[in-house]
Amino acid sequence: MNPRFHNKVAVVTGAAQGIGRSVALRMAAEGARLVLVDRSELVYELRDELLATSAEVLALTADMEKSVDCQQVMQSAALRFGRLDILINNVGGTIWAKPFEHYQVDEIEAEVRRSLFPTLWCCHAALPHMLAQASGAIVNVSSIATRGVNRVPYGAAKGGVNALTACLAMETAERGVRVNAVATGGTEAPPRRIPRNTAEQTEQEKVWYQQIVDQTIASSLMKRYGTIDEQVSAILFLASDEASYITGVTMPVGGGDLG
Numbered sequence: 001m002n003p004r005f006h007n008k009v010a011v012v013t014g015a016a017q018g019i020g021r022s023v024a025l026r027m028a029a030e031g032a033r034l035v036l037v038d039r040s041e042l043v044y045e046l047r048d049e050l051l052a053t054s055a056e057v058l059a060l061t062a063d064m065e066k067s068v069d070c071q072q073v074m075q076s077a078a079l080r081f082g083r084l085d086i087l088i089n090n091v092g093g094t095i096w097a098k099p100f101e102h103y104q105v106d107e108i109e110a111e112v113r114r115s116l117f118p119t120l121w122c123c124h125a126a127l128p129h130m131l132a133q134a135s136g137a138i139v140n141v142s143s144i145a146t147r148g149v150n151r152v153p154y155g156a157a158k159g160g161v162n163a164l165t166a167c168l169a170m171e172t173a174e175r176g177v178r179v180n181a182v183a184t185g186g187t188e189a190p191p192r193r194i195p196r197n198t199a200e201q202t203e204q205e206k207v208w209y210q211q212i213v214d215q216t217i218a219s220s221l222m223k224r225y226g227t228i229d230e231q232v233s234a235i236l237f238l239a240s241d242e243a244s245y246i247t248g249v250t251m252p253v254g255g256g257d258l259g
Helices: 018-029 045-053 069-083 107-114 117-133 154-176 204-217 228-239
Strands: 007-014 034-036 057-061 086-089 136-143 175-183 250-253
Touching: 007 069, 007 117, 007 136, 018 034, 018 045, 018 086, 018 154, 034 045, 034 069, 034 175, 045 057, 045 228, 069 117, 086 107, 086 117, 086 228, 086 250, 107 117, 107 154, 117 136, 136 154, 136 228, 154 175, 154 250, 228 250
Parallel strands: 007 034, 007 086, 034 057, 086 136, 136 175, 175 250
Antiparallel strands: none
């Protein structure tokens, strides 16, 4: 593997499953020293897997919807490794899928807490460490669902992530910190070991979810879902020094769907 991240200290949130897990595995293979964060104790399984490869790894459980937890994570990372070079904000994801008029108020609030605040709080917590060392790269995982059906609160939260990315990049570019985002498209992934929504889907909810799938494929010029590796490759590129002259960008990775 290309040692792009040799000795770089990277915090990866939502690391226990899906894209976050694959990001951690690839970064470790490319030489990163990792801080793996998830609210699930599954993150310790990934830690043990990476320790067996002689990677340097710290695993933490935390609720990234809470500012205090994000602050503690970044402080723990700096205490363990002495610096913080890369932050991959991967926490988020649709909880419910239905037309907007069917959302309850508490569901709308929960979607925004899940898919905006972890990125907002983690950026806020990591920034002092990066500014103090005059270097750093933040990659926020967004979504092309900012233009899509049956996920209005989630799309609004990810629109906030895109705005955060652009604004923070403007504030920090001259102080050595780059901030970018990857707007992921539909992505083929194994079933989640811990689902975002444990309630069994009704027949109507299955119809609404299928509408998302159909619209996502129709909006993609390639007429397919992507793979986790295709998303991870874009995330790692923006996190690496190969993207040293790129900041403030939200890169859509959706087979031509720009979101």
